[in-house]
Amino acid sequence: MKQTVLIVGAGIIGCSLADELTRRGAAVTVVDAAEVGSATSAATFAWVNSNDKSPHEYSRLNLLGLQAHERAARSAGKGGSRWFHQIGNVQIAQTDDEMAAIELQVQQHAAKGYEAQLLSAANVRALEPSLQAPRLKGGALFPKEGWVDTLTMCSSLVNRAVEAGAVFAPYETVTNVQPNLVTTRTPDGDVRHRTADVIVLAAGNGNRGILSTAGIDFPTLEPTRSGSSGKDSGVGIISTTGPVRSGIRHIVRAEGIAMRPARNGGITFADHPTGGKWDLDDPRIWTVPALLLDRVRELYPSMKDAATENVRLGIRVLPEDGLTIADWIIDDHSLYAVATHSGVTLAAHLAETVAEEVLTGTRHESLESFGLSRFSVASETAEAGTK
Ligand SMILES: Cc1cc2nc3c(=O)[nH]c(=O)nc-3n(C[C@H](O)[C@H](O)[C@H](O)COP(=O)(O)OP(=O)(O)OC[C@H]3O[C@@H](n4cnc5c(N)ncnc54)[C@H](O)[C@@H]3O)c2cc1C
CATH class of the missing domain: 3.50.50.60 (FAD/NAD(P)-binding domain)
Known part of the structure; x- marks a missing residue:
């Protein structure tokens, strides 16, 4: 049976x-x-x-x-996955300290056999031609990474x-x-x-x-509220714009911002790829998406007319x-x-x-x-x- x-x-x-x-x-x-x-x-x-x-x-x-996501995507023709977008992750550096941290990170990943490539500023521009990052020092590409719809x-x-x-x-x-x-x-x-x-x-x-x-x-853990002990789980803020021709080709991470294409043709963004750490009752939560969208526009002027359509508070399962x-x-x-x-x-x-x-x-x-x-x-x- x-x-x-x-x-x-x-x-x-x-x-x-x-x-x-x-x-x-x-x-x-x-x-x-x-x-x-x-x-x-x-x-x-x-x-x-x-x-x-x-x-x-x-x-x-x-x-x-x-x-396992890669295997599922490879079997796509046989009814496998259409949801894993393996577009790679580009992390950029705009200061010497950020570049030094990226160099160390790439070395450590390479030593463990995790694919990571150091990028010059010119390499970054070739991968992300719509990016307008002042003082761009370079970055790293993690080619196997991606996002899931x-x-x-x-x-x-x-x-x-x-x-x-x-x-x-x-x-x-x-x-x-x-x-x-x-x-x-x-x-x-x-x-x-x-x-x-x-x-x-x-x-x-x-x-x-x-x-x-x-x-x-x-x-x-329970989600954090102001005044609760530091052991609790934080809340993350995930925002998505309406459809836009952003030119963003990869998951892109820069200081204070992470962004990627979204399923609706817009861009999903957060202050950290895992959505930052906020108290559930912090009133500043609702001002964050607008500040972050300004940061996205600073890096991608192609986003100037994009508007945020959706903001979600994610409570981590921790x-x-x-x-x-x-x-x-x-x-x-x-x-x-x-x-x-x-x-x-x-x-x-x-x-x-x-x-x-x-x-x-x-x-x-x-x-x-x-x-x-x-x-x-x-x-x-x-x-x-x-x-
Ligand atoms: C802001 C943020 C950013 C993140 N970023 C990443 C990332 O970049 N990469 C990554 O890998 N992970 C990320 N995570 C983590 C990831 O999203 C979670 O680990 C994952 O979604 C958890 O899935 P789940 O199925 O366990 O839980 P859920 O998606 O919460 O599903 C649980 C389900 O159980 C149901 N349920 C609950 N209680 C009951 C009940 N009593 N009876 C019946 N049904 C019930 C709920 O309705 C829900 O549908 C992030 C999380 C957050 C919050």
Whole structure:
């Protein structure tokens, strides 16, 4: 008989898992409190990279993520991905200090075998002819990096799973979880009980609340508010203009700004590629997009008539150490959870490895460092330290 798997969450992680598990023969149901790809996966810079990531195991996990996107894109003719735009990332330097930092970064990446090329100012201008950067010193090209159109990825994968027999139930909020059973509530107030051989929680920032109904403390961070402790997760601001002939050909990063083409023919921009770090209740948030658009226009005069159409506040899905959690919650293998930052980069690789673990119990070596035991070890050590 087919193994039944219930996935909670239709973000980039849940949709990728739904597709992979269905292709491997499981009977999959996905429930989401809202629509496909509408939470953090809609408010992301979506840069696929393993650039400057640490520790080593996380850097490698991200590299495997990038390679999994490449594989999916290569199989495009056979119904593979149309969402990974592998256009490369150009980082520019306008001061000697910035150039020195880029030189060091390129050296470090080259030593690890991660593709990175140092660029002269002339090289940068050749790659980005519309860029008008005063005092341009040079830069670096990371040719394998790119960005993902997350809405197309999420909806294509969930549609493909449904066409192959999976069930998708939007607007069902999980209110309780127990081994092999979730309780959900619809906007009409209908309560449903759904059972499965395995339940996989891929509910992003929802995992913590769902698991608290079973008395389990899941180690992800709450978004920061002013005055809260520094350990909490920051909020990122992601803005997108309407369609524009910008001439921006790559992901482009300069001091205080990151930009890339967007799915609507406009430009998506942020103060940092991962959207900066803001308190959720900081009123300055709403002044940031206009200031950043000025910076974009300074570098690309071709953007002078562009207007911001969409601003999203993204709340990071952040395990306490800022990395990834992919692990069984219950030892009897009835309940699994995934929560990660860099989820756009990691989704395709996590789908392959988590599906394997859920269906066969075999844990991929790249997940070894990303289990839950590292948090209990940390808290036991901290407790011992206070005694
Ligand atoms: C500003 C910003 C910039 C980023 N930039 C990058 C980047 O450049 N590159 C990169 O790789 N990553 C980036 N990330 C991280 C990446 O976007 C996330 O790791 C990823 O989107 C998380 O996907 P997810 O599927 O786990 O969560 P989500 O997309 O949040 O999906 C979770 C789903 O679960 C559902 N859900 C929640 N609670 C319940 C419940 N109780 N019942 C039913 N359903 C529920 C939600 O409705 C949602 O659809 C960025 C994140 C932010 C915030």
